[in-house]
Amino acid sequence: MSIPVPADGTGPRRLHVVACAHGTDNTQGRRLINELREDLAAVLAADGLHAMVHEAYVDVQEPRLEAVLAALPPDEDAIVAPLLLSEGFHSRVDIADAAAARPCTRVSAPVGPDQRLAAVLAHRLAEAGHQPGDAVVLAAAGTRIEAGQRQAARMAELLAAELGHPVAVAFGSAATPSVTEAVGAARAAGAPRVGVASFLLAPGFFHDRLAEAGADYVSTALLPGVTIAKCVAGRLAEALCAGPADTE
Known part of the structure; x- marks a missing residue:
């Protein structure tokens, strides 16, 4: 699915993609999640999306999602991409509340099922x-x-x-x-x-x-592999196609 580029009438607006994971103390797990963000940035760029991909977590690690969203320019669009495989407390409460607290912010669906x-x-x-x-x-x-x-x-x-x-x-x-x-x-x-x-x-x-x-x-965990990044990009495309985020 092609990802639309948000526009404000004069050209592309910068979009911030906050790739938010749960967080882990496992060194290999941290490395693989960071590689997933890198893969996601590459997939989005190949799809023509003018975006910056940011690191964030809901537990265990820093920076926390609320702090990342608060530090973004308030007049620029943001979308939180949960690096989570299904709906749960973190997506329904932690991520939803953090996104609702910032204007011009929406949330894509979790990665699965797919x-x-x-x-x-x-x-x-x-x-x-x-x-x-x-x-x-x-x-x-x-x-x-x-x-x-x-x-x-x-x-x-x-x-x-x-x-x-x-x-x-x-x-x-x-x-x-x-x-x-x-x-x-x-x-x-x-x-x-x-x-x-x-x-x-x-x-x-x-x-x-x-x-x-x-x-x-x-079996080993799903990562590494670019397939996961492609699934995340697909969820972002679905959310962006649904319409603009609230600005108030």
Whole structure:
């Protein structure tokens, strides 16, 4: 999808894209998220968008989203791009409130669900040793927000279509079943081997816990790869095509 360039009647207005991640203490996870921002900037430039991509977080790391938005020129457009895979508290509350506090600011949707992510997940599973006949559990971080749970379930459906067999959905926290419960259920149903598809952007706390779920193998996180940046750019395009942000 082509991304429109905002205009004020005399030429392109500068657009600030605030690529906002959760934040992590994991060194590799931090590096991969920074690389994702670099990939996003390259994808946007190739699509003709006159934009500046900024770093921001809702937890663990600095700079925090509120501070980044407050430091932007108040008369210039901004859009927050959540580097999050589904709806949750951070997107519905932290990001939404921060964007609402600044004029000329909107928010794009989270990265998933997306068929392109299913292709990446299938590739990661193959790298981890997935074989025909294995049961697969898609492991999402988890949220109490039902929309986020439905999005994770939809992602499991997309991965099932990619693999050609059913995929169960499970959560690292805040929702059920847990990944351990889903792996146990697959074994109880007679699966000879069980693999976990990590529906997480990068290594960190939740990904580390997947090794304790009792599966035969766990795929690596989605990053690195430019596909994720293309998905984020697609969400930005959808938000920008929806119309201008409020200016009051």
